Amino acid sequence: MRLKNRVCLAVSCLLSAAMPAVASEPDDFEDRVRAFLLSNPEIIVEALDVLMQREAQQAVVQTLSNYPELFTDAPSLGLGAEDAPIRVVEFFDYKCVPCKAMHDPLKSLVQKNPNIRIEMRHLPILSPGSERAARFALAVSAVAGKKAYAGVHDDLWAIRGPLNVAAFERIAADHDLDFQAITDMMDSAEISQRISLNRDVAIALEILGTPAFITPKTVNVGQSDVDELAKVWLSQ
Known part of the structure; x- marks a missing residue:
């Protein structure tokens, strides 16, 4: 379940990054994005890697803030x-x-x-x-x-x-x-x-x-x- 939640979060990040272009796209834009991601699942893995790196850096920064x-x-x-x-x-x-x-x-x-x-x-x-x-x-x-x-x-x-x-x-x-x-x-x-x-x-x-x-x-x-x-x- 935890992995599923992280995948959902990664997909959400991908969709959020694409949102500025959504207004000018056809109504089926999200469906086409979904189909693209299902056809290219390695992109989700890459997004998960980026997400994990970002979270790890945030954890380091938070921890080090306790030792100025x-x-x-x-x-x-x-x-x-x-x-x-x-x-x-x-x-x-x-x-x-x-x-x-x-x-x-x-x-x-x-x-x-x-x-x-x-x-x-x-x-x-x-x-x-x-x-x-x-x-x-x-x-x-x-x-x-x-x-x-x-x-x-x-x-x-x-x-x-x-x-x-x-x-x-x-x-x-x-x-x-x-x-x-x-x-x-x-x-x-x-x-x-x-x-x-x-x-x-x-x-x-x-x-x-x-x-x-x-x-x-x-x-x-x-x-x-x-x-x-x-x-x-x-x-x-």
Whole structure:
């Protein structure tokens, strides 16, 4: 019954689109449209696809309206000019191989398209170490500022082995940072709130992996063609 209702809705949309021409058409116009649709049912399938895409986009927009801070928070870590008019939020995990594979192409993308800013947000879901690394990076930002955060992020990004205390202590030493102060900050309410917000958004949008790229109107999950993503972002 649900499918039948959706088909009826799709047909109704098709008829509505044709209504401006109805006044000048013969009285049997709707009968002829019906006969045409029965002879070409693939058009109804296409209309259903368009309808589903439209509904999905509306659902994304509605869901994201509950999290305005995702796009209004001050920039902290990302690619491209901080004042670029198009902000894309990338959810990433330090253990995410596709995230790392897309990183250099995304760097090139924002260099070619200065209107795009990709703001990177932690979504640690792949391992317990992922969350500890996210907390460590965010603690560095809170204790030592954005420049130190960017440097520590690059070092965490490059780690191939375990994301553990020994690795964090080594990175802190390399950047001449106060490791004890960072450790004390890692489990703070501020950092827990940031990670929880990102997870809440992911759950609401049914995001099950990384990377995930989010704009106020679209969600793209998984390794994707960067140029195709750019077309979507620039069209908004």
